Amino acid sequence: MKRPGGGLGKSQPKRTKREADEVSSLESQLGEAAGAPADSQDVAKRFDDLPISEYTKEGLREAGFTRLTAVQRAALLPALCGRDLLGAAKTGSGKTLAFLIPVLEVLYRRRWSSMDGLGALIISPTRELALQIFDELRKVGKQHQFSAGLLIGGKQVKAEQQHVNGMNMLVCTPGRLLQHMDETPGFDCSQLQVLVLDEADRILDMVGECCYAPLLRPGCPCMPPLHQLQSPDFGLQSMITFASVWNHKYRNRCK
Numbered sequence: 590m591k592r593p594g595g596g597l598g599k600s601q602p603k604r605t606k607r608e609a610d611e612v613s614s615l616e617s618q619l620g621e622a623a624g625a626p627a628d629s630q631d632v633a634k635r636f637d638d639l640p641i642s643e644y645t646k647e648g649l650r651e652a653g654f655t656r657l658t659a660v661q662r663a664a665l666l667p668a669l670c671g672r673d674l675l676g677a678a679k680t681g682s683g684k685t686l687a688f689l690i691p692v693l694e695v696l697y698r699r700r701w702s703s704m705d706g707l708g709a710l711i712i713s714p715t716r717e718l719a720l721q722i723f724d725e726l727r728k729v730g731k732q733h734q735f736s737a738g739l740l741i742g743g744k745q746v747k748a749e750q751q752h753v754n755g756m757n758m759l760v761c762t763p764g765r766l767l768q769h770m771d772e773t774p775g776f777d778c779s780q781l782q783v784l785v786l787d788e789a790d791r792i793l794d795m796v797g798e799c800c801y802a803p804l805l806r807p808g809c810p811c812m813p814p815l816h817q818l819q820s821p822d823f824g825l826q827s828m829i830t831f832a833s834v835w836n837h838k839y840r841n842r843c844k
């Protein structure tokens with residue numbers, strides 16, 4: 590796990606004028622895209638043509654990603670515009686980048702810093718998947734300054750507790766997340782900007798019928814109910830859920 594403020598990649602100075610200009614330009618491009626009818630939007634085929642930061646583009650280039658997959662073409666622009674997303678696509682179709690890029694970009698545009706706490710929570714059903722997501726996050730987020738942590742079973746919870754409250758992004762499995770909610774003093778998810786459930790159908794099978802509101806456990810003090818997180822008093826901009834199979838059970842539970 591990275592230390593608070595340690596960043597996903599190299600250390601960088603405070604936000605520069607170039608970054609501030611880039612954020613306003615991105616906000617205006619995304620504002621236009623959000624206002625345009627969906628069928629009139631020209632969907633980018635290459636990452637370089639997307640309205641995303643140079644840091645993310647550089648991370649993608651370094652990792653060898655140039656062209657969007659079909660699920661990325663369908664999901665990225667709406668998610669970048671801050672819309673909630675409910676998607677299903679088969680294994681290996683590139684869902685991970687379809688949610689990691691919006692996570693990085695929402696925090697970047699909101700000028701999230703090490704002082705702002707937990708801004709993005711990505712929940713995955715298994716350790717192996719969580720680890721894969723974390724590895725991909727480290728690659729594409731390399732140029733950003735955010736701190737990121739991986740919370741999965743099989744490690745000493747005490748060691749994680751020393752750093753978890755300083756993380757901007759967490760990739761976790763449901764059981765370990767619940768453990769931190771129960772046992773880590775000051776663990777706070779109330780400032781979340783983006784919430785991602787990968788393989789949401791499997792997560793819901795694991796945690797039962799309590800669904801997303803309040804995510805994993807009704808009445809949990811460190812995680813306000815979803816409707817509150819989405820109110821103007823809180824900042825949740827988007828919730829992204831993906832499954833590898835689309836079925837009625839998944840759709841009904843996500844309502």
Ligand SMILES: Nc1ncnc2c1ncn2[C@@H]1O[C@H](COP(=O)(O)OP(=O)(O)OP(=O)(O)O)[C@@H](O)[C@H]1O
Pocket residue numbers: 653654655656657658661678679680681682683684685686718833
């Ligand atoms: N645009 C892209 N160009 C090239 N390779 C890509 C692209 N997007 C994703 N990949 C690669 O394709 C592989 C599968 O992607 P990913 O793990 O995101 O799929 P997934 O749909 O999440 O599958 P799973 O359900 O198994 O997690 C990964 O190795 C990933 O790095």
